[in-house]
Amino acid sequence: MATEWEQLLRRLEREGRLRRRQFLRALLASSLTVAGASGLVACAGGQQATPTTAPAAGQTPAAASPTAAAGGELKVAGYDNPNKWKGKTLVFAGFGGAMQDAQRKAVLEPFARLTGATIVEDTTDIGKLKAMVDAGAVEWTVAQQGTFESRVLGKQGYLEPIDYSVVDKTNFFEDVAGEFDVAVIYWSLILAYRTDKFGNNPPQGWKDFWDVQNFPGPRAMDKVDGPVGNLEFALMADGVPKDQVYQVLRTAEGVERAFKKLDEIKPHVTVWWEAGAQPAQLLTDGEVDMAQAWNGRIDAAQRQGAPIAIQWNEGLLRTDSFIIPKGVKEKELAMDFINFATRPEVQAELSKYIPYSPTNAKAFDLMTEELKARLPSAPAQKDKQLLADASFWLENLDRLTEQFNDWLTK
Amino acid sequence: MAETAAPLQRAVVATQPARRRWSISWSRVILGLFSALVLLYLVAPVAIVIPMSFSAAKYLSFPPPGLSLQWYQNFFARADWTSATIQSIRVAFTVMILATVLGVAASLALVRGSFPGKDIVNLIIVSPLVVPAIIVAIAIYGIYVRLYLVQTFWGLVLAHTVLAVPYVVVNVSATLRGFDIRLEQAAQSLGANAWQTFRYVTLPMISPGIFAGAVFAFIASFDELIVALFIAGARGRTLPMRMFEGLRMEIDPTIAAVSSMLITFSVLILASAEFARRRSRGD
Amino acid sequence: MTTGEVLAGRAYRESTTSRRLEFRRQLGYFLLLLPTLLLLLVLFVYPIVRLIVTSVYDGNHFTLVHYRRIVEVDLYLRVLQTTFTIALQVTLLCLILGYPLAYFLATLRARTARLLMILVLIPFWTSILVRTYAWMVLLQRQGVFNRWLLELGLIDEPLRMMYNRIGVLVGMTHVLLPFMVLPAYAVMRGIDRNLLRAAYNLGASPFQAFLRVFLPLSLPGVAAGSLLVFILALGFFITPALMGGRTDMMIAQLIETQIRTQLNFPFAAALAAVLLVITLVIFAIYNRLLGIDKMFGGGY
Numbered sequence: 005m006a007t008e009w010e011q012l013l014r015r016l017e018r019e020g021r022l023r024r025r026q027f028l029r030a031l032l033a034s035s036l037t038v039a040g041a042s043g044l045v046a047c048a049g050g051q052q053a054t055p056t057t058a059p060a061a062g063q064t065p066a067a068a069s070p071t072a073a074a075g076g077e078l079k080v081a082g083y084d085n086p087n088k089w090k091g092k093t094l095v096f097a098g099f100g101g102a103m104q105d106a107q108r109k110a111v112l113e114p115f116a117r118l119t120g121a122t123i124v125e126d127t128t129d130i131g132k133l134k135a136m137v138d139a140g141a142v143e144w145t146v147a148q149q150g151t152f153e154s155r156v157l158g159k160q161g162y163l164e165p166i167d168y169s170v171v172d173k174t175n176f177f178e179d180v181a182g183e184f185d186v187a188v189i190y191w192s193l194i195l196a197y198r199t200d201k202f203g204n205n206p207p208q209g210w211k212d213f214w215d216v217q218n219f220p221g222p223r224a225m226d227k228v229d230g231p232v233g234n235l236e237f238a239l240m241a242d243g244v245p246k247d248q249v250y251q252v253l254r255t256a257e258g259v260e261r262a263f264k265k266l267d268e269i270k271p272h273v274t275v276w277w278e279a280g281a282q283p284a285q286l287l288t289d290g291e292v293d294m295a296q297a298w299n300g301r302i303d304a305a306q307r308q309g310a311p312i313a314i315q316w317n318e319g320l321l322r323t324d325s326f327i328i329p330k331g332v333k334e335k336e337l338a339m340d341f342i343n344f345a346t347r348p349e350v351q352a353e354l355s356k357y358i359p360y361s362p363t364n365a366k367a368f369d370l371m372t373e374e375l376k377a378r379l380p381s382a383p384a385q386k387d388k389q390l391l392a393d394a395s396f397w398l399e400n401l402d403r404l405t406e407q408f409n410d411w412l413t414k
Numbered sequence: 415m416a417e418t419a420a421p422l423q424r425a426v427v428a429t430q431p432a433r434r435r436w437s438i439s440w441s442r443v444i445l446g447l448f449s450a451l452v453l454l455y456l457v458a459p460v461a462i463v464i465p466m467s468f469s470a471a472k473y474l475s476f477p478p479p480g481l482s483l484q485w486y487q488n489f490f491a492r493a494d495w496t497s498a499t500i501q502s503i504r505v506a507f508t509v510m511i512l513a514t515v516l517g518v519a520a521s522l523a524l525v526r527g528s529f530p531g532k533d534i535v536n537l538i539i540v541s542p543l544v545v546p547a548i549i550v551a552i553a554i555y556g557i558y559v560r561l562y563l564v565q566t567f568w569g570l571v572l573a574h575t576v577l578a579v580p581y582v583v584v585n586v587s588a589t590l591r592g593f594d595i596r597l598e599q600a601a602q603s604l605g606a607n608a609w610q611t612f613r614y615v616t617l618p619m620i621s622p623g624i625f626a627g628a629v630f631a632f633i634a635s636f637d638e639l640i641v642a643l644f645i646a647g648a649r650g651r652t653l654p655m656r657m658f659e660g661l662r663m664e665i666d667p668t669i670a671a672v673s674s675m676l677i678t679f680s681v682l683i684l685a686s687a688e689f690a691r692r693r694s695r696g697d
Numbered sequence: 698m699t700t701g702e703v704l705a706g707r708a709y710r711e712s713t714t715s716r717r718l719e720f721r722r723q724l725g726y727f728l729l730l731l732p733t734l735l736l737l738l739v740l741f742v743y744p745i746v747r748l749i750v751t752s753v754y755d756g757n758h759f760t761l762v763h764y765r766r767i768v769e770v771d772l773y774l775r776v777l778q779t780t781f782t783i784a785l786q787v788t789l790l791c792l793i794l795g796y797p798l799a800y801f802l803a804t805l806r807a808r809t810a811r812l813l814m815i816l817v818l819i820p821f822w823t824s825i826l827v828r829t830y831a832w833m834v835l836l837q838r839q840g841v842f843n844r845w846l847l848e849l850g851l852i853d854e855p856l857r858m859m860y861n862r863i864g865v866l867v868g869m870t871h872v873l874l875p876f877m878v879l880p881a882y883a884v885m886r887g888i889d890r891n892l893l894r895a896a897y898n899l900g901a902s903p904f905q906a907f908l909r910v911f912l913p914l915s916l917p918g919v920a921a922g923s924l925l926v927f928i929l930a931l932g933f934f935i936t937p938a939l940m941g942g943r944t945d946m947m948i949a950q951l952i953e954t955q956i957r958t959q960l961n962f963p964f965a966a967a968l969a970a971v972l973l974v975i976t977l978v979i980f981a982i983y984n985r986l987l988g989i990d991k992m993f994g995g996g997y
Contacts, residue, residue, distance in 0.1 A: 095648070100659025101666065126648040127659055131956045135552050135644065139559035143647065156960045222838075227943065230958070274838075275860045278938040281665045285474070285830075291837050308472055402959045409951070410772040412943045413779070441903070449801040452794045453816050456874060459831035463823055466831075474827070476834045520733040527726030535734060536984070537977050542741055543928045544976045546949045548956055549969040553744035576741045579733055581925070585880045588921035592884040592914065608725070622883035629879065630925075633821045657824050669824045676822035684815045692808060 078110070080349045083118040090120035092337050097128035097147040099324075106357035111345050114353075119344075121337065130157070133329055137162045142329045145338045151187050152232070154325040155398045158184025164328040170339035171346065175366040177381065179394060180323070186342050187323035188351075189360040192380035192389060193226065193233045194319035196297040198287055199311045209318040210241035213294055214265070216272050221293030223269070224286050227276040231408035232397060233296065233320045236390060238265035240318050250393045259404070263411055276412070287312045299380050303359040319389040321380055323363065355379055460677055467670040474667050485671035495656060495668060501646075502653035505567070506636035509574040513631040516575070517582025518624060522612075524583065525590040543580050547640040550577070555644045565647035573645055574635035581634055582627030589623030590616075752967035763967035773951070773968070777975070780948040783865060783937065784930035790870045791926045795877030796919060800911075802878075803885035810882070817878050820871055829939045832868055833859065864940035869933055876929060877922035884918025885911075920987055924980070931976060948972055 096112060098104040104125065112123050128147045134157070136142050149157070157163050163184040173181040180187040197207055201221055212219050226233055236249050242265045244252050252258035275292060277283050283297035284305040302314055326345060328338045344350060351362035352370035361379035362368065368382055376382040380389065462476055470480030489495045524536060542550065554573050555564065563569030597619070601611045617624075639654040646652055657669045752763050767773040798817075802810040820828070835841045836858040843855040858864060888911060896906035934950035948968060955965035 104659070124648055127643065127651075127655060129643050129957075130960065131548060131552055132555065132644050134960065134962065135555040136559070139556050141559040141564065143565070153958065153960065160960060228938075230954070273943075276943045278935075279665075281473075282939070285833070288475075289833075289837065290839055304473070402961065405954065405959065406770060406772060409776075409946065410770070413772065413775055413946050414944075439903075445797055445801050449798045452798045452874075453813065455794070456871065457816055457819055458835065459823060459828050459871070460819060462831035462834050463827050466827070474830050476831075516733045516736065519729040523726040523730035527723055527730070529723050529727055533981070533984075535730065537980065538737055538742060539733070540924070540928065540980060541745075541973060541977065542737070543925070544931065544973050545745060546932055546952050546969055546972070548949075548953055549745070549748065549966065550741070552956070552962070553748040554740060556747065557740065557744045572736070572740060576737060579737070583733075584921045584925055585883060588880050588917040589883045589887055591917040593887045619887055620883075622886045623880065626879035626883050629818065629821075630876070637821070637825075654824075657826065665826050665830065670827045673823040673827050677819060680818065680822050681815055684818070685812065688808060688811050688815075 077117070078114045078349060078353055080114065080118060080344065080347050082347070083115075083344060086118060086120050088119040088121075089337055089340070091122075092120075092334055093122045093124060094145045094334065094337055094341055095124045095126055095143060096341075097126040097133075097144045099148055100127045103358055103360070106354055109357055110354035111350055114350065115341060115344050119340070121341075133157065133327075134160075134162055137330050140331060142331045142333070144329055145332055145334050146326050146328055146341055148188070148324055149185075149327055151182070151185060151323040151325045151394055152392075152397050152401060154185035154327045155182060155394055156401070157327065158182065159398065162330050164330055164332060164335060164338070166328075166342070167335075167339045170336070171343040175348070175364050176346070177363055177365055179391070180346075180363040182325065182394075185325035185327045186346060187325045187363045188342075188345055189324050189354070190321055190363060190379075190381035191324065191360050192299040192316075192319045192321050192385075193229065193296055194299050194302070194380075194389075195294065195315040195317070196283060196287060196302045196312055197294045197315065198290070199313050201293040206313065207294060207315055209315065210237045211243070213237070214241040214269050216269075219294065222274040222291065223272055224275040224277050224283050224292040224295035224297075225269070225273045226283075226296045227412060228278045228280075231404040232322075232392065232401070234266060234408065235259070235262040235404065236320055236392075237296070237318070238262040238269075240390075241265055241269075246318060246390045249390060250396050253396065253400075259407070263407070266411065284310070284312070300359050303378055316380075316385045316388045319380070319385075320392050321386065321389045322392045323394075324360075463670055464674045464677070466667070467674040469667065469670070471667070474665055474670065485668045486675075488668050489671050489675075494651070495672070498651045498653045498656040499672070501650055502636055505570055505574060505652060506632045508571050509578050509635035510628050510632040512571065512575045513578035513582050513634075514624060514628045517579045517627055517631070518586050518620075520579070521583050521586035521590055522616075525587050526595070539583050540580050542577050547638070551641045551644040554641065558645060564645055565650060567650060570642060570645050570650060570652075571635075573641050574638055577638065577641065578631035578634040581630035582624075585623045585627035585630065586620055589620040593619045748962075748966050749970045751963045752970055755963070763964045764971070766964065767967060767971060776946050776948050776951055777971070779944065779946060780931055780972075781975075783862075783869070783933075783945065783947065784927050786862075786866055787869045787873055787930045788923050788927045790866060791874050791877040792919070792923060794870065795874050795922065796881060799878045799881035799885055799918070800915075802882050803888075807886070810886075814879075814882070817875050820875060825872075825935055828872070829868065829936065832864070832871075832940060836864060836867065859940055861942040862945060864942075865937045865945045868936040868940040869930060872936065873926045873929055876925040877919075880921040880925065881915065881918040884921075885915050888914045916987070920983075924983070928976060928980075931972065 094115075096107075098107055108125070112125070115121060116123050126144060128144075128149060130149055130153050133144070133147055133149075136144070154163070165184055166182070166186055168181065171181070171186060173186075176187075195207060195210065195213055199206070202219065207213055207219055213223065235253060239249050239252055239258065239262050240246060242261060253262065275282070275286055275295075277286070277295070280298050280301055283292075283295040284301040286292045287295055287297070287302075288305055288310040299314060299319070302312055305312055306314075326342045328335065328342075332338055346364050348362070348364050348366035348370055351364050351367040355361055355367070355371065355375060359378045359380075361381040363381070368376060371379075371382075377384070379385065465478055466474060466476050467485055468481050468483065469475055469478035470482035470484070471478060520539065524532060524539075550573075554576075558564045558569055558573075561569075563572070597615050598611050601615045602608075606614070637654060638652075639658055642652045642655055646655060653672070657666075657672070659666075753759055753761065802813055805813070823831070833840065837843075837860075838855045838857070840858075842858065843852075846852045846856065858867070892910050892914070893906050896910045897903070901909065931947075932949050934947045934953065937945045937947050938950055949972075952965045952968045952972075955961045955968065
């Protein structure tokens with residue numbers, strides 16, 4: 005019996021071996037290629053926060069592409085030494101997507117061209133930033149984050165203080181120059197509506213958004229920002245003038261009043277959206293007639309011909325900031341880069357590619373009227389809106405997010 | 415109960431003429447219809463995704479306002495998309511092999527062996543599935559920095575292997591539990607050594623489980639975003655990292671083209687493997 | 698080889714198996730386990746424990762403040778409850794849809810089944826974002842299904858199939874169904890069909906044969922599938938956030954927000970620890986209750 009078994013095995017092996025060998029060889033070969041290539045990555049990765057100039061994804065070529073600047077190469081006052089940062093590498097971590105595409109053309113490539121620095125791009129993540137500082141292995145030179153998040157990080161000791169002897173804040177709008185962050189763009193949470201539903205009587209602000217009698221139709225509201233925006237809008241819908249909103253919110257009664265007002269709209273909200281692309285989609289498809297939305301995506305949908313309009317009245321103006329992780333090696337380079345990114349020429353250039361708007365007031369001098377009309381921080385729009393109060397939210401975000409989520413899921 | 419009865423039943427059956435195994439009956443028709451509906455449900459979104467990938471619009475829209483190959487062009491023209499895809503396939507393939515080998519070995523030990531602490535090991539092995547990815551990412555990152563594994567290929571592979579092994583173990587253990595251990599014992603009593611027993615008795619029996627585990631391991635790595643975001647770095651960017659870029663503001667319709675291509679390739683590869691197998695067997 | 702020979706072989710083996718041999722055998726098994734165990738201990742258990750310690754130790758002393766918050770604020774227990782409810786509903790749906798499908802596939806010829814299995818795997822290859830978008834197209838108020846149903850006169854008002862629990866279940870079940878079908882199929886494939894024939898010959902109806910013979914034998918696969926689906930469902934949050942209503946918030950989302958917006962790592966770690974512990978307790982009970990190890994294939 006045992007010998008029979010052995011014979012069987014031998015026969016099976018004879019028959020099976022060839023194919024198995026070939027298979028194993030193929031397998032080995034493929035994993036060796038994988039291993040070989042990864043060996044290179046591993047070597048490069050060993051140097052961590054000083055990435056090499058090896059060409060790869062995320063690498064910005066030092067030479068600006070011909071399409072970089074419409075109508076001639078961008079010139080920036082004060083940046084005329086192409087060898088200023090020669091041999092230095094700046095790792096920039098942005099949000100990716102269309103925004104980073106625009107930044108590449110308007111900020112990263114011109115900076116590389118005008119200063120000689122090599123730029124490596126990555127994608128930002130706040131958890132990762134904290135983890136890399138905790139571990140003492142900072143990979144990024146400059147990162148982008150929401151301003152609230154940046155201020156929390158600054159308070160918790162994860163960021164380098166900004167050196168305003170390098171970063172020129174002369175023409176910045178209010179609250180742009182933070183202790184640990186510099187706001188680089190404005191964006192806005194606004195009321196967007198379908199033009200074909202409301203005809204000559206479009207909603208004028210949050211009072212109308214809340215008014216389901218005179219402005220019937222399904223609505224979409226923002227849940228990804230939690231209480232930010234929703235509480236302000238509720239108070240304005242309840243008749244609080246926009247310049248008193250945060251004053252009222254700082255009191256316990258004010259918060260209670262906001263939630264009470266939110267109770268009124270709750271049954272009429274058909275969609276609470278989570279992703280920035282959602283409200284534009286919902287409005288375009290006619291799923292909802294009115295929505296809170298981020299201005300950038302609505303702008304893009306409008307240009308695709310969607311029958312959607314933005315009501316700038318009582319919108320909430322917010323900012324994104326550039327920050328420098330604590331323990332960064334190239335601190336001077338980082339400061340200079342932030343200064344560069346906030347120059348009027350650079351900010352005006354950026355707005356050509358994406359409708360996020362300058363934090364340096366002088367940038368508007370370099371723009372067409374047509375462009376200004378689309379930007380949230382241009383004077384005509386800025387005056388209609390409420391500027392989000394970073395210091396209020398820094399103190400209250402945790403508590404109010406909890407309360408908001410509790411209210412939302414009840 | 416089934417355990418002791420099986421060989422006897424088999425012996426009994428062998429002496430009697432076999433009845434038609436699966437007679438055509440109404441219950442079978444209903445079962446077939448129900449299965450077809452479930453398959454339809456699984457495939458339904460594809461009917462939207464593929465047409466959408468040929469859309470002439472600048473954002474996701476259905477029905478497409480016009481036809482265009484722009485998103486495919488965009489994919490192939492841009493090194494960041496193609497390199498991310500290649501990177502993901504390399505990582506996922508390596509993870510699949512590692513996790514399958516480790517997982518099959520561990521399953522044999524956990525199902526066939528009996529040693530103290532087996533229950534705890536079981537808990538440890540499934541726990542990577544339970545802990546949210548963001549927590550795993552932060553925790554692993556801290557260790558990785560000290561081991562110089564951040565931004566390395568093998569760092570990502572090992573981290574993904576941790577996440578993929580449970581899939582293999584759960585699947586392979588289930589198939590191992592389902593089959594009769596006495597077949598192994600019989601082989602051994604007939605003189606087969608441990609490896610021969612595994613190779614010629616156990617392996618063929620549990621291969622559907624290994625296949626399921628390997629597929630899940632591949633997917634676990636191929637779809638994984640958050641751990642990759644922490645560990646991969648700009649130069650080792652994976653496909654999900656590329657897909658989720660800029661998500662805060664918009665969805666890049668290139669992902670519809672990517673999804674369509676992945677569907678097509680996976681169907682082609684699996685189907686051609688199936689046909690090749692048929693031919694080599696001569697049936 | 699006949700049953701007699703099998704039994705004889707077993708007896709022979711048992712009679713010569715000394716304690717030392719048995720010890721060596723177990724040592725062999727342990728060595729098979731060792732690489733996986735080491736990998737998990739170094740790259741998972743140790744880092745996670747280190748992180749979870751931050752939820753009870755604030756650098757100077759022991760504190761339970763984060764856990765107290767979880768217990769005292771309604772929100773967290775409610776979201777945990779929602780999370781487990783959704784996970785359970787999705788698991789049941791996968792079971793209801795997946796078991797018959799796996800059973801059907803297992804009755805087909807192996808190669809036909811493998812070809813159909815390609816369809817089961819399709820949900821894996823579509824990015825979650827496009828997949829969600831596709832569901833929007835199909836399910837929303839003015840979506841494809843509602844238009845069909847209205848045209849056919851089956852409904853007068855559009856059905857709400859998205860931005861509520863239905864949307865969550867449709868979206869999650871779709872992605873998780875393969876995790877039920879594959880292991881269930883793998884085990885069903887291994888079931889000896891002769892057992893069913895024997896049952897028929899002994900006078901069982903097809904239903905009885907299924908219930909008394911096939912079903913119990915397929916349980917390890919179902920158990921594995923349910924476990925995977927349930928555990929994976931617990932960690933979902935993007936699909937429910939995009940396709941669900943305001944009440945369909947899941948715990949992973951809160952954990953994510955704590956890290957990404959509030960930057961409160963210790964509290965996030967506490968939430969994760971609670972999720973982990975509850976799940977592992979459920980897993981342990983489940984294992985004990987089903988007693989899989991003892992019921993099936995127990996060669997020891």
